[in-house]
Amino acid sequence: MSTNINKPSLPVSKPLTLGLFGFGVVGKGLYDVLQSTPALQASIKKICIKTPDKKRAISQNHFTTSSEELLNDDSINVIVELIDDADAAYEIVKAALKKGKAVVSANKKMIAAHFEELLQLQHEYKTAFLYEGSCCASIPIIRNLEEYYDNDLLTSVKGIVNGSTNYILTKIFENDLSFKDALLQAQQLGFAESDPSLDIEGHDAANKLTILLAHAFGNIATPNDFIYNGITSIKKTDTILAHEKHLKIKLVATAQKINNNQLAAFVLPQFVEANDELSNVSNEFNGLITESSFADKHFFKGKGAGAYPTAAAVLSDISALRYDYKYEYKKYLQPNKLTLTNDYFLKIFVSADDLEKINKDDFEWIEEWHNEASNNWVIGIIHATKLQENDWWKQTGVSLILHQNPIVNNVEYKKIGKRSLQLAGVI
Ligand SMILES: NC(=O)c1ccc[n+]([C@@H]2O[C@H](COP(=O)([O-])OP(=O)(O)OC[C@H]3O[C@@H](n4cnc5c(N)ncnc54)[C@H](OP(=O)(O)O)[C@@H]3O)[C@@H](O)[C@H]2O)c1
Numbered sequence: 001m002s003t004n005i006n007k008p009s010l011p012v013s014k015p016l017t018l019g020l021f022g023f024g025v026v027g028k029g030l031y032d033v034l035q036s037t038p039a040l041q042a043s044i045k046k047i048c049i050k051t052p053d054k055k056r057a058i059s060q061n062h063f064t065t066s067s068e069e070l071l072n073d074d075s076i077n078v079i080v081e082l083i084d085d086a087d088a089a090y091e092i093v094k095a096a097l098k099k100g101k102a103v104v105s106a107n108k109k110m111i112a113a114h115f116e117e118l119l120q121l122q123h124e125y126k127t128a129f130l131y132e133g134s135c136c137a138s139i140p141i142i143r144n145l146e147e148y149y150d151n152d153l154l155t156s157v158k159g160i161v162n163g164s165t166n167y168i169l170t171k172i173f174e175n176d177l178s179f180k181d182a183l184l185q186a187q188q189l190g191f192a193e194s195d196p197s198l199d200i201e202g203h204d205a206a207n208k209l210t211i212l213l214a215h216a217f218g219n220i221a222t223p224n225d226f227i228y229n230g231i232t233s234i235k236k237t238d239t240i241l242a243h244e245k246h247l248k249i250k251l252v253a254t255a256q257k258i259n260n261n262q263l264a265a266f267v268l269p270q271f272v273e274a275n276d277e278l279s280n281v282s283n284e285f286n287g288l289i290t291e292s293s294f295a296d297k298h299f300f301k302g303k304g305a306g307a308y309p310t311a312a313a314v315l316s317d318i319s320a321l322r323y324d325y326k327y328e329y330k331k332y333l334q335p336n337k338l339t340l341t342n343d344y345f346l347k348i349f350v351s352a353d354d355l356e357k358i359n360k361d362d363f364e365w366i367e368e369w370h371n372e373a374s375n376n377w378v379i380g381i382i383h384a385t386k387l388q389e390n391d392w393w394k395q396t397g398v399s400l401i402l403h404q405n406p407i408v409n410n411v412e413y414k415k416i417g418k419r420s421l422q423l424a425g426v427i
Contacts, residue, residue: 014077014322016042019070019101021092022082023049025190026106026133028057029307030082030314042078042318046070050083071095078102078321080314084194086110097121097129104317106133106310109198112207115220119329128326130317135211136161136286138309139302140316145215145290146327152292156256157216159288160281161208161267163305164192164199165231165251170282173239173248179232191284191305202230202251205267209253216255216290217263217338218331225340227387228267233399237375238351247271248279249401256407263338264384270402271349277301342384347403350393351377357398362386381408 020027027047034042047063048070049056056063070076071092079096081089086109093110096103098121105111111118111134122129132142136159145157160166164186171182183200186192198204206223213219231251242249252270257263272279277299281287286304291297303309331337345364352358355376360366366380387393393400 014324016040016078016318016321017076018042018044018078018080018318019073019076020044020047020080020082021067021070021089022084023047023056023063024082024084024194025307026310026314027080027082029311030080031058033308033311033315037315040315040319040322045073045076050085067092067095071099071101076101078104078318080318081105081107082314083107086113090114093118093129094121097125097127100125100127102128102321103130104133104314104321105129105131106137106314107131108134108204108207108211112210112223115210115214115222119220119332122326128321128324130320130325130327131211132317133310133313135208136288136300136302137163137304137306138312139286139288139300139304140313141288141300142211142215142327143316143320144300145212146330149216149290149292149295150330152294154216154257154290154292156254156291157212157288158252158254158256159300160250160278160286161212161253161288161304162199162202162205162251163284163286163303164196165202165205166281166286166304167191167284168200169231169234169249169251172234173243174282179234186284189284190307200230200232202228202267205230205251205253209255209265209267212253213255213263213265213340214329214332215327216331217257218329218334219263219337219340220332221265221340226265226267227342227384229269229394229400231269233394233396234269234401235351235399238349238399238401241351241377242271245271246274247404248274250278250281252278252402254406257338258341258344258407261336261338262341262343264342264344264407265340266346266384268400268402268406270406271404273404276404342388344384345381345408346384346387346406347379347381347408348406349377349379349401349403351375351399351401353397357392357395359390359392362390362392379403 089110168182171177206228253267288300363380368379
């Protein structure tokens with residue numbers, strides 16, 4: 001017996017005409033991905049690039065160097081910004097939003113530097129600005145933080161958010177490559193930023209942490225508001241020690257609620273135990289762990305760099321525009337948000353080619369120390385403000401690596417004070 005059931009029809013989707021800025025690793029990646037997804041009905045009308053005479057994989061008549069040509073074209077309703085110049089990107093995004101065009105971007109540096117203004121522009125011109133590809137590339141973390149964790153109280157978000165530094169650390173640890181060779185490979189594979197110092201000095205991960213803070217906790221910060229560093233100072237002796245203790249070293253971004261109304265945030269190299277989910281996040285992969293009151297723990301893993309993984313996130317944003325999706329920034333708009341603080345203690349490992357370079361006075365408590373010609377190290381407890389205010393730990397020859405469980409209960413160490421330091425005979 002057959003029944004005549006009327007199938008529900010899909011809502012009529014909005015035709016999307018794209019103006020694309022940038023045809024580098026990600027821009028070209030998006031172009032290819034769009035060729036494979038005709039059902040999306042999104043077509044690129046024009047591509048704006050910087051260097052007119054560069055050899056391209058597609059015909060020159062797709063390109064222009066005039067940003068106005070895209071911005072002033074009323075038939076273009078979506079601007080996709082995929083360039084490597086954060087200042088120029090800000091001007092493009094601002095102009096596009098003011099013209100009422102929806103914007104998709106993957107430019108974490110630009111977003112972190114102008115978060116507040118970009119929020120204001122979206123509100124004022126009622127246009128969508130989506131940037132899933134800016135944070136952990138293929139991992140759909142922003143939309144999950146916006147939508148899924150809306151009613152479940154998050155207590156922490158932490159993880160590996162930079163694909164190139166993770167690639168470099170993996171190659172140093174697993175293939176015994178030198179830092180320089182590992183970086184070169186990451187660049188050749190298109191994982192590194194055009195300015196690799198953004199990756200290896202931790203700026204890129206810090207920019208991503210500001211995006212996570214905004215969507216996870218509604219907190220608008222800049223990287224200057226929290227402690228961060230990259231991986232350039234990690235020494236061979238540090239990796240040998242990690243191997244001996246069956247640990248790995250990863251660059252970890254952390255945002256963690258430390259009491260009812262305060263939040264600790266930092267990006268630092270960290271020792272990771274073999275049973276930690278982050279231990280097996282290798283190469284250009286990223287991994288994020290969220291903890292929340294009711295859902296408990298979630299682990300996200302995916303490619304955090306590269307042409308197609310990043311293009312996939314950009315494509316997902318473009319697709320979301322068909323049904324007028326916008327971020328609502330609900331956590332930012334709610335009253336009684338958590339505030340960022342540096343009033344907490346960290347357990348750290350610091351190694352130096354000269355023991356004098358380690359400012360022992362800054363420690364609350366030194367648990368272990370080792371003094372040997374050019375391999376000196378200290379494990380101890382330090383107040384986060386000492387790291388924020390002083391930079392002895394950033395000088396050449398010194399590396400700081402967080403303990404596997406870095407945040408230490410405040411009350412316990414406030415009581416102990418400097419007494420144990422004196423007992424250890426260190427000061
Ligand atoms: N690569 C990744 O794995 C990855 C992952 C996540 C996010 N991202 C982000 O995605 C963006 C693009 O990165 P990418 O790796 O694709 O960079 P890329 O390979 O260096 O390409 C940059 C592109 O931007 C164009 N460009 C630069 N300044 C411009 C301007 N003022 N106007 C128009 N075009 C301009 C360049 O033009 P020419 O071709 O003429 O030089 C080039 O096509 C960056 O914000 C990056 O942080 C990248």
